[in-house]
Structure formats: structure tokens, C-alpha cells
Amino acid sequence: MPRLFRPRFIITSNFHAVFPRLAHSSWKIKSPWDDRYKCIAYAAGRTDVIWWPVDGVPGVYWPPSAPLEDSVDAFVKAFATIGYMPCQSRKFEFGYQKVAIYAASNNQALHMARQHFWGRGWLSKCGQLEDILHSELESIEGDPSPLATSMGSYGVVNTVLKRSWASALICGGLFHSSWYAFRFWLFRIARRSWNI
Amino acid sequence: MIQADCDRLPNYQGWIKPPAIYDRCQPNYEDSQAFDQAEIDEWLDQAEDTWAASDHRSAALEIAHTSALQVIDIKQLFEDQAERWSSETAHLSSPVQIMMHPSYLAILGMANENQDEIVRLMIRDLRTNRRLWFWALSYLTKENPIKSSDAGRLDAMIKAWSDWGKSRGIV
Numbered sequence: 281m282p283r284l285f286r287p288r289f290i291i292t293s294n295f296h297a298v299f300p301r302l303a304h305s306s307w308k309i310k311s312p313w314d315d316r317y318k319c320i321a322y323a324a325g326r327t328d329v330i331w332w333p334v335d336g337v338p339g340v341y342w343p344p345s346a347p348l349e350d351s352v353d354a355f356v357k358a359f360a361t362i363g364y365m366p367c368q369s370r371k372f373e374f375g376y377q378k379v380a381i382y383a384a385s386n387n388q389a390l391h392m393a394r395q396h397f398w399g400r401g402w403l404s405k406c407g408q409l410e411d412i413l414h415s416e417l418e419s420i421e422g423d424p425s426p427l428a429t430s431m432g433s434y435g436v437v438n439t440v441l442k443r444s445w446a447s448a449l450i451c452g453g454l455f456h457s458s459w460y461a462f463r464f465w466l467f468r469i470a471r472r473s474w475n476i
Numbered sequence: 477m478i479q480a481d482c483d484r485l486p487n488y489q490g491w492i493k494p495p496a497i498y499d500r501c502q503p504n505y506e507d508s509q510a511f512d513q514a515e516i517d518e519w520l521d522q523a524e525d526t527w528a529a530s531d532h533r534s535a536a537l538e539i540a541h542t543s544a545l546q547v548i549d550i551k552q553l554f555e556d557q558a559e560r561w562s563s564e565t566a567h568l569s570s571p572v573q574i575m576m577h578p579s580y581l582a583i584l585g586m587a588n589e590n591q592d593e594i595v596r597l598m599i600r601d602l603r604t605n606r607r608l609w610f611w612a613l614s615y616l617t618k619e620n621p622i623k624s625s626d627a628g629r630l631d632a633m634i635k636a637w638s639d640w641g642k643s644r645g646i647v
Contacts (some may be wrong), residue, residue: 282606282631298567313605318569329628334571339610341525341628350572390570407567430576432568 283311285467287475290382291410298406298432303420309476310403311411312410319357322405323392325363325448325456333358352438355381355389362403363447367440370417377453380417381465383438384429391434393417397457411460550590554597557582563606575611586617592646599641602634613637 286294288309296303309328320331321341333355335348343347346358357364364379372378372395380402382391393402393414401415414420416429422433448454468474479493561579568574575581587594595616598609610633614620626632641647 292552294566320569321628330569330630331628332569332571339622339627339633340571340609350570388572389568405569407565407569409567430563430573432573 282314282316285471285474286313286410290476291476294409295406295412298418299422299434301419301421302412302414305415305417306413307412309403309410311405311415311460312467312474313408313410315408317405317408318394319405319460322403322411323394324359325394325451325453327456327460331358346473350389352381352383352387353391355392356439356441360440362451362453363443364441365443367442370437370440373442375445377445377448377457378440379443380437381439381441382421382436383424384426384433384435385424386426387438388426388429388435389419389438390429393420411464480596493595496540534610548588550593551597553586554583554594558584558601558605558607571608571611580612584612584615587612591616596641599637599647603638603647606634608628610637 291309291313293306314327315336317327317328318330318332321327321329326330329341330339331342333342333346333348333350334340341401343361345361353423356364359379365376367376370378370380371388377396377397380395381395382393383389383391391406393404395402396413400411401410402417403413404420405411406420417437421436422428422437424433443451443453445454448457468476496506556581561577561583564579565574565577583594595613598613601607602609602613610622619640621636622633623636624635638647
């Protein structure tokens with residue numbers, strides 16, 4: 281089943297078990313469960329493919345010009361291919377889209393989140409689980425030690441990237457962001473019984 | 477498992493060792509009677525006749541029944557580990573993190589002795605539960621039927637491995 285419409289209480293318990301800090305912050309469900317894309321693709325504005333840079337591992341896509349390694353630097357270079365540049369501030373800036381890279385203390389990238397188009401929080405696709413909108417980047421952070429990350433922690437925010445809306449328009453990012461928001465609205469209309 | 481239990485049996489005089497069925501317990505989940513049930517029954521009957529008056533009778537029967545129940549059901553082991561693996565890594569995106577999970581490594585370990593069966597179970601699980609066995613399958617079979625243009629596209633990747641399994645008569 282590529283897409284599942286799980287009820288709210290299951291989603292909530294699932295997320296709180298994995299990300300304890302979410303229980304103490306505001307967050308929203310923004311999509312059904314879907315295994316066809318994951319966090320990096322979602323941050324890049326894609327929901328039809330899985331992105332990850334691992335050499336010799338079949339089944340994942342990575343921009344051909346970016347290094348095939350899971351370091352933060354490789355992620356920065358991969359996102360440079362769609363117009364993102366490093367920036368210092370996590371705050372919303374009118375006219376820019378931002379993404380954040382979560383990493384372990386050894387600089388191994390583990391997760392990415394994309395800022396809401398109007399700055400109302402950060403959108404994360406957590407593995408195969410539902411997309412969520414969390415108010416703070418820290419909500420899904422965990423222990424950054426390599427041992428903890430090998431056991432499933434996302435580590436901490438390492439780098440924030442941004443691109444202008446003009447750049448996003450050229451790369452199709454503006455269209456994708458609008459389409460995902462519209463699609464979620466359609467899901468909820470089409471499945472009124474979906475208890476979220 | 478049975479053989480291991482038998483090895484732990486005290487060496488009572490007059491005990492009859494159970495049939496050496498372990499080697500024949502091939503992990504073929506479709507054939508749950510892979511071991512020779514008739515041989516076990518015969519052994520149990522023989523044990524009952526021989527030790528009908530023995531103090532060890534009840535202990536012998538208990539061990540015999542326990543051993544029979546402990547026949548390795550590799551499908552069940554696979555499903556248990558796969559379920560645990562997928563539920564505990566569902567929030568992860570990094571293949572490195574996903575593949576480091578103990579259950580994933582346990583399944584790869586199971587493939588050391590039962591590679592064909594594990595590959596078959598993986599492909600079936602890929603089709604039914606869409607769990608990401610691509611890396612393990614490539615590692616075990618040394619093949620990669622996924623076209624580079626389909627990399628990252630889950631439905632296409634599942635179809636590629638499914639077709640690969642069909643072409644080799646695995647599924």
C-alpha cells in the first residue's frame with residue numbers, strides 16, 4: 281500500500297514515540313503516510329522519488345553532479361544544483377525558501393526539513409511516515425552522537441540553506457510547494473472519514 | 477535446535493536418541509512438514525514403549541514435544557525481524573541508518589545459511605509489504621535489476637525485483 285490514511289491517535293503516538301520533543305511543541309499532520317518519497321526529496325520539492333547519496337546502493341536517486349557521500353557538504357552541493365545557498369538565519373525571510381540539514385556530530389547528514397512557504401514552521405517528511413509541520417526545528421532533534429544516530433536519532437540542525445523565490449520558480453519549487461498544500465486539502469476533502 | 481537440545485540430554489542408560497531430523501529441517505515455510513513427522517511419531521512411540529515404567533518417561537516426552545515445537549520456522553523468524561525492522565526505522569531516510577538496524581543485520585545473518593529462501597522471502601515481502609530490501613537483495617544476489625532511470629522510484633524498483641524473481645522462478 282503506497283499510501284495510508286492512518287487515524288490521528290495512531291499518528292500522534294507514533295511520532296511522539298520517535299520524537300519525544302514533539303509532545304511539548306505544536307505540530308500538524310500534512311499528508312497521508314506515503315513510502316514513495318522521503319525527507320531529502322521532500323525538502324527538494326519532490327514526492328515521486330527517494331533521494332539519498334550512497335555510492336553502490338541501488339534504489340535511491342541523487343543529483344549526478346553532487347558527491348555520492350552522506351556528509352553535510354555533499355548535501356549542500358546537491359541542493360546547490362536546485363538553487364540553494366548556505367545562510368546563517370533560520371528565521372523566515374520574505375522572498376526566500378529555506379531548508380535545514382540535520383546531522384550527527386561527525387557531520388553525517390541524517391534528515392532535512394523545508395520551511396513553510398509563509399514561514400509558519402518547518403515541513404518534514406519523516407522516512408515513510410506522514411509529512412508534518414512542526415513549529416521549531418528543534419522539535420525533532422535528537423542526540424547527535426554517532427552511536428545515537430545509528431540507533432535512529434536525527435541529530436541536530438547543522439546547516440540552513442536558502443534560495444530566492446525567483447530561483448524556486450525556475451526550478452519548479454514554487455509550483456511544487458503550492459501543489460502539495462493543495463493536494464493535502466484534496467486528501468481531506470476526498471476522505472472525510474480520515475480522522476486527523 | 478533439536479539436535480542442540482538432544483546434545484544437552486543427560487546420558488541416561490536406555491535413552492533413545494531422537495531421530496537426527498535437524499539437517500532435514502530445511503527452511504521451506506511452504507512445507508511446514510519439512511521434517512519427517514512419521515519418524516518423530518515412531519520415536520515417540522518407541523520412547524513410550526521403552527520407558528513406560530521409567531521415572532524418566534514424563535521428562536522424555538516433554539523434551540520430545542518441546543523439541544518438535546522448536547523446529548526452526550524461518551518464515552516466522554523473517555517476518556518477526558522484518559516487522560520490527562520496518563516499524564523501528566519507518567521514520568528514517570538514511571539507508572545507512574536503516575541498514576544498521578539489528579533486525580536487518582539479523583536477517584542478513586539468516587541468509588548466510590539460507591540465502592535462496594531469504595531472497596525469496598524478501599522479494600515476496602517487497603511485493604506485499606513494500607519494505608525496502610533492495611540493498612540486501614543486491615548484496616545477496618550480486619545483481620541489480622533496477623534501471624538507473626528508475627533509481628529512487630519505489631513502484632518501478634519493486635516491479636524490477638519482482639520481474640527478476642519471476643524470471644528466475646523464485647516467486
